[in-house]
Amino acid sequence: MTSSTSNFEQLRLDGVTRRFGPPDTPAALSELDLTIERGEFIALLGPSGCGKSTALNCLAGLLPLTAGSIWQDDRRVDTLPPEKRGFGMVFQNYALFPHLTVRDNIAFGLRMRNLPKSDVQRRTTEAIEMVQLTEHTSKLPGQLSGGQQQRVAIARATVLEPSLVLMDEPLSNLDAKLRLEMRTEIRRLHQSLGLTTVYVTHDQEEALSMADRLVVMRQGKVQQIGTPEEVHTKPSTWHVADFMGYRNLLPLKASQLNGDQVTVDLGGTAIRGAAQGPVAPGDDVIAAVRPEDVKLADQGVKGLVEVVEYQGRERAVEVVLDGGVQDGVAQDPVRLHVRTERRVEAGEQVALTVTPGRLLVYPS
Numbered sequence: 001m002t003s004s005t006s007n008f009e010q011l012r013l014d015g016v017t018r019r020f021g022p023p024d025t026p027a028a029l030s031e032l033d034l035t036i037e038r039g040e041f042i043a044l045l046g047p048s049g050c051g052k053s054t055a056l057n058c059l060a061g062l063l064p065l066t067a068g069s070i071w072q073d074d075r076r077v078d079t080l081p082p083e084k085r086g087f088g089m090v091f092q093n094y095a096l097f098p099h100l101t102v103r104d105n106i107a108f109g110l111r112m113r114n115l116p117k118s119d120v121q122r123r124t125t126e127a128i129e130m131v132q133l134t135e136h137t138s139k140l141p142g143q144l145s146g147g148q149q150q151r152v153a154i155a156r157a158t159v160l161e162p163s164l165v166l167m168d169e170p171l172s173n174l175d176a177k178l179r180l181e182m183r184t185e186i187r188r189l190h191q192s193l194g195l196t197t198v199y200v201t202h203d204q205e206e207a208l209s210m211a212d213r214l215v216v217m218r219q220g221k222v223q224q225i226g227t228p229e230e231v232h233t234k235p236s237t238w239h240v241a242d243f244m245g246y247r248n249l250l251p252l253k254a255s256q257l258n259g260d261q262v263t264v265d266l267g268g269t270a271i272r273g274a275a276q277g278p279v280a281p282g283d284d285v286i287a288a289v290r291p292e293d294v295k296l297a298d299q300g301v302k303g304l305v306e307v308v309e310y311q312g313r314e315r316a317v318e319v320v321l322d323g324g325v326q327d328g329v330a331q332d333p334v335r336l337h338v339r340t341e342r343r344v345e346a347g348e349q350v351a352l353t354v355t356p357g358r359l360l361v362y363p364s
């Protein structure tokens with residue numbers, strides 16, 4: 001397929017804001033600034049209610065903006081109705097026409113454009129092949145599995161060769177295996193059709209595996225924009241860290257500072273971490289580390305195994321450390337999540353080490 005004539009080099013969101021209710025209510029989406037390059041796959045990621053769908057609906061033209069603007073190169077598009085924007089949409093409820101076959105569902109948009117019959121036929125066939133539904137072209141949506149319906153929805157949106165494809169949790173209704181397959185399929189389509197895609201998900205793994213860049217949101221605001229690697233290894237705040245699988249978020253105190261290296265006391269042992277913001281000795285901090293970066297060792301921070309969950313090759317283990325005494329006051333015990341291949345049992349005494357460089361220390 002050839003690329004759309006309405007294509008663009010950059011799509012720019014400039015202070016895009018949407019409020020539901022009077023001006024003193026907090027905005028569902030607050031001043032989103034984002035420049036999307038043609039061909040990029042962008043994931044909007046964040047917990048439920050963070051404003052992802054609001055952002056997507058503003059882009060689609062389904063919600064008017066309270067403030068801000070959206071630009072396709074130097075053409076302002078937020079003032080246009082949805083159908084004039086020429087974007088393809090794949091939303092959670094696929095909204096296929098129940099009385100039309102797979103082929104007719106996919107061809108519908110092309111027919112509406114009054115294209116020559118032979119063109120409609122050729123492009124529809126290509127789209128059907130692309131989503132591997134050739135054996136199902138005469139079926140009605142009701143005769144398809146959820147994943148097949150989803151593929152029809154994707155073909156229907158992409159056959160029009162839109163300048164931008166918007167997807168809102170398109171895999172949420174699928175079982176785990178199909179979800180993995182469709183991830184690859186969507187990414188493959190994105191690449192082979194040269195699409196620009198904005199994809200909403202609350203699943204960090206999905207976002208990390210599919211997107212070129214992630215926009216991590218919380219309470220209507222952007223927390224971080226970066227490549228999967230940047231967001232995964234250097235979350236900008238402890239909220240992002242929390243969302244990116246840093247299951248251990250430990251409220252500790254900074255004791256020393258050396259460049260960007262901070263020393264914190266973990267269960268009576270001094271441990272060094274990398275400061276992720278302004279931190280001074282004596283400050284309360286949040287130290288973040290992933291379970292896979294805490295190792296059971298022969299020596300190190302002492303603790304007691306409290307819970308063990310069998311997870312195939314590995315075990316997820318919860319270890320309680322003595323909180324120690326600070327300023328004459330006994331501190332609450334600290335709990336650490338650890339992943340290990342070692343066989344351990346609840347009640348066992350263990351020692352822990354943190355992989356050097358993997359402890360991130362945030363101002364609290």
Ligand SMILES: Nc1ncnc2c1ncn2[C@@H]1O[C@H](COP(=O)(O)OP(=O)(O)OP(=O)(O)O)[C@@H](O)[C@H]1O
Pocket residue numbers: 020028046047048049050051052053054055202
């Ligand atoms: N039509 C509406 N009227 C009033 N409030 C709304 C409306 N739509 C969304 N909101 C509110 O705006 C906030 C953001 O909602 P939004 O649907 O964008 O979140 P989300 O990140 O997509 O969440 P989810 O993953 O649960 O869909 C929420 O607090 C929500 O309650």
